[in-house]
Structure formats: structure tokens, C-alpha cells
Amino acid sequence: MAKLAINRLRERRPLDEARIDRFLQRNQVPIVEGPKCTFLFRGSAHDAVDEVWVCHRIVGQPDRVPMKRIQGTTLWFTIMELPAGSRVEYQIEVRRGEHHERFNDPLNPKLAHSPVGSSSVCQAYGYTEPEWAKYDPEARPGELLEMRHPSGALRRESHCRVYLPARYRSTRRYPLLVVHDGDDFLNFAAMKNVLDNLIHRRDMAETIVAFTNPGDRTREYANSAQHARFLHSELIPRLEAELPLLGTPAGRCLMGASFGGVASLSTAYRYPDFFGSLLLQSGSFVFTDIGDHGGGPAFDPVVRFMNRYRAKPQRVVDRMFMSCGIYEPLIVPNRSMVPVFEQTGMDVRYVEARDGHSWEDWRDRLRDGLSWIFPGASQYYYE
Secondary structure (H helix, E strand, O other), X not given: OOOOHHHXXXXXXXXXXXXXXXXXXXXXXXXXXXXXXXXEEEOEOOEOOOEEEEEEOOOOOOOEEEOEEOOOOOEXXXXXXXXOOOEEEEEEEEEEOOEEEEEOOXXXXXXEEEOOEEEEEXXXXXXXXXXXXXXXXXXXXXXXXXXXXXXXXXXXXXXXXXXXXXXXXXXXXXXXXXXXXXXXXXXXXXXXXXHHHHHHOOOEOOOEEEEOOOOOHHHHOOOOHHHHXXXXXXXXXXXXXXXXXXXXXXXXXXXXXXXXXXXXXXXXXXXXXXXXXXXXXXXXXXXXXXXXXXXXXXXXXXXXXXXXXXXXXXXXXXXXXXXXXXXXXXXXXXXXXXXXHHOOOOEEEEEEEOOOOOHHHXXXXXXXXXXXXXXXXXXXXXX
């Protein structure tokens, strides 16, 4: 078996800073060699660093992995073995005396984005960004329209973007997908590319999509009656009045990730049979059958809602697509909710991935979800 690049470097003599410079120029950090991933940190000759860790976000594992300094140099390293196809979010932590500092990896330009900020990301062997999420010049582009709605329920102006498919015609009728955290899905999950490509390839039906955005996200998305009323009684009636939408439960889907998943579920719970489907990604479905949830005050209304729902499960839509990354803490509550949802008679499709809590993870699951909720012609076949 070939030696790892870091071990070959350690054997070189003389091992000076110039050689390390050339090593870093030749290698992409982290260095992925089969299942072995080498994480690196370079200090400064004039800045004494006492300890360095890789702080990863894999639930169930110690989150701080110590790095080792190559004697006589400024280079620190550690080697982790990751399953094929994994994406792992991480940061670097350093200690200088009593002072600790945590930051994104300065040697790695790849970032993952989530509702709480960005982190560095390691793409293990076998992971590839889906080609259907990238810009395709062959796919006819849909159109994004700006829409502002003065909401009485929210007591603020709501800013939305409305996607019309490329072959949009006012004489046709279209299903409606309403997306929470819309600008983040557009900016960090390449969702316009995804829609253009999936519709062009007939993996997904031609769909009108409303990308909504929150004001105070933790308040509006945490089981808010005002937010639910905004969607049910203001936004969707306006969209159905101004655009050629089906206007039936089967033609309405709510979608959201993290707290946006809670907002989608709680809205459908308040207005059962109004929506036909839900697309929920890494939903913050935190509950406390026993003990404290540990999520802080922002989760209190979520926990109350989830505890009430688990005590008396209710069918709120016909079909539900769920996805979650196995490396994120929310994997346990998401797995736990699948049988709860299924016992109500809802048709539930659930997928997992070796990934974390980020828009990039949610992007990579979009084809699975969208093509199942609103399938295009290519999803139908004869046996």
C-alpha cells in the first residue's frame, strides 16, 4: 500500500519551511487518499501555538480530534478515516496559553453553509457534487419574479421570489411549492439551477415555486400561528388569484429545512387537508418524552409542539418526504418521527446521507424529494 502524502513528507530531509510550502501548493487540504483524510494546520514561526484540534460535527463521536506537530516545523496534522461519500463539516481550534480560538480552515477554501453560519467541509473519497445541481446551458431557464406582500398576520412586509418554469403559459395550471428560507435555498443550495435542470430533464413536473423569507426566523418558524396564517390566508390565496395554479391540496406543497421544517409541519398541522404534501429536510423536530431538550429557549415552542404532536399524531397531508444527514444531532429525532408520521396513514419517504446540517446537504437531496412530490414524465414507467 502506498504511503500517505503526509508520511512521505515527514521522511524528507531536510524538512524545511520551503519544502512545506511546495507540499501545500501541490496538495488540496484536507488530503483525501482513499478512506484516509489528512487535515493540516500551519502555524507561524513567530506565533507560539500550544495545541491544535480538528473540531468536526459528527454526532456520537468526540468532536475535538488533536493534531500533532511535525517536530521542527510549523505544520500540524491528523488523519481521520471517513466512509466513502461523506461530507464532514469542521473547524480548526488552537490554544495559545489560556486563549482558545476556533475558525474555518485557512488551508481549505471549501465551505458548507447552514442557518447558523459557515464551516469548512471535507469531501471524502466518493463524494461528488450532483451534476443536476450545476448550471446546464442546455436547460431552458425559468424566471424569478420579485413579490412583496404587506402582511397583516406578520405585521411586516414579506419579500418573496416567485419562480416560473421556462415553458410557463398562462393557459395552463401548475402545482405550487412554497419554500421556507427561500433566498438561502437559492444562494447556497443552487435551487434555481436544480429546478431548471429537473424540469428540463422531466424528472420534476413544471411547478411554480414561491421562495419566502423570514423576519425573526426563530420566532416565525417555531410553531407560529401568525406565520401559518400568513401562508394559508394571505400568501397562497394571493398567488392562486394572480397565477394559474391548480388550487387543490394535491397541488400545494410546503418545504423547509431545520426550523423551516418545523414551520412547514406546524402550518400543515393547523390547516389539515389544505396542503397535499410536505418536503422536510433535517427538521428541528426536538421533543422531550423524558428530560430537558438542551436546545435553549428558542426551541421551547418547538418542543411543546412536538410533544403535543407525538402524544396525539395527526394526518396533516397525504405525502411527506423527509431527509436528514447521519452526522447531525437531529438524526435521532428525525428517525424517531418517521414511524409516528407513518402511523397516521401519511405516505412517508425518508432518506439519509453521510452528511451534516447544511444547505449543501439539502441541495444534494432535492432531486429525490422534488421528483417524488411533483414527478415529471421521466419518473413514470411501465413494468
